[in-house]
Amino acid sequence: WVWQDTKDGHLVGDLILHDTHYHRYLTFYYCNATAFAASVVVCLLLLILDSESKPWAAALRVLMVLDLLGLMGAYAAGSCRDAFTTIYSSVIMSAVLAYIAIAFFVYVFSKKQGEDSEKHKREDQHEVLMLLATFVVTITYVAGLNPPGGFWSNSQDGHRVSNPVLQEHNSSRYQAFFVCNTTAFVSSLLIIILLLDKKLILSLPANKLSGPFVRFLALYVFIIIALFGLVGAYAAGSCRELDTTTYVVCLIGVVLGYIFLQVAITKAIPENATGWLKNIKELFVESSRGNEALGKDEASEAMERAKTNEASKRTNKAPVKANAKESRNSQANEALEKARNLVILLATLVASITYQAGLDPPGGLWPDDQDGHKGGDPILLTTHPTRYKVFFYSNSAAFVASLIVITMVQSSSLLKRHTLEAAMLLDLFGLIGAYAAGSAEM
Structure with missing residues (x-):
């Protein structure tokens, strides 16, 4: 966010955060720049280097950890505006830092492990999980830095410039959004860390609870936490009225109950x-x-x-x-795996765009509390309430259906049923309805 005029010692186009919270701006800038530079270097190394080179593989891991640390620092500096958000971010990210430090020492001092016989079988599945985690990190990072409702652009009526509008109008809803969004962000980072190397998980001494089993369990626990965090952040950040909140909660409950019923029947x-x-x-x-x-x-x-x-x-x-x-069974399984990868790619893309559209609806947001409306509320809700509700319900249905599809493709038995086809149709029709309601002028 930038200044819209030239007065009080600042120029139009200058960053508001630079003038209001200088040290926080510096922390965000350097952490974000470090993460960006590390990502570019990782991409270049992956393109030009041999994958069998062990020294460069170690360098890649170090760069990836530096990248993730930069992301966490930039997120904390750019999203924390009060004591509650600062404390929550500090606690949850300190836990992640402690885990990374312990896991790094375990990785350095542990003996070389044997070849994993199931490595190739799980490689495609890990690529899908990495794709999902990357998308979740992207959308939660952007949403954390640009919360729903926007920011105050002036100090009229006692407002503080660059503070979130939602934080002042409904602090409990803003806190719920921040907690859920930050939880999804950190869970996705942990998924990426676990997928970087199989030694980054502590092995337990019991025979049945071996390292791969704990790693497998941790991956899916973090996936569930990330998905529920996304759902909670979407509900808290996009719902402005009681009926919309009730709709989202009921939709999530009904669809999740149906999925659990399908799994139980299967x-x-x-x-x-x-x-x-x-x-x-x-x-x-x-x-x-x-x-x-x-x-x-x-x-x-x-x-x-x-x-x-x-x-x-x-x-x-x-x-x-x-x-x-x-x-024939082998060919069918191969075709099923390809279809699974395509379905989860489509569902992840739809979840990303519907999440962002729900938090930042078409038509923009009111910047002030004048003429009977509240700052941060959707303009479309005031000018065309019916069209906004059609957009919101369709967009929410597409978002929830996408998350359900992502959950369903983890089970091969559900892939072979018509339930997945019904969820995909709901996903696509919801996307079409949201686009029509949000983009039509008449």
């Missing part, structure tokens, strides 16, 4: 179905045995030889059929 039905099939099979076997006993005396030797020859042919063909079936 886990429960196969076991019962297996028991039913076994009982039916036993009945058929008993019936066939009875018929065979009745007709055994009348069966001829020729028929017995024919059956023996036919069984021998089937036995010879069985390996060929098994190999063909295995090949």
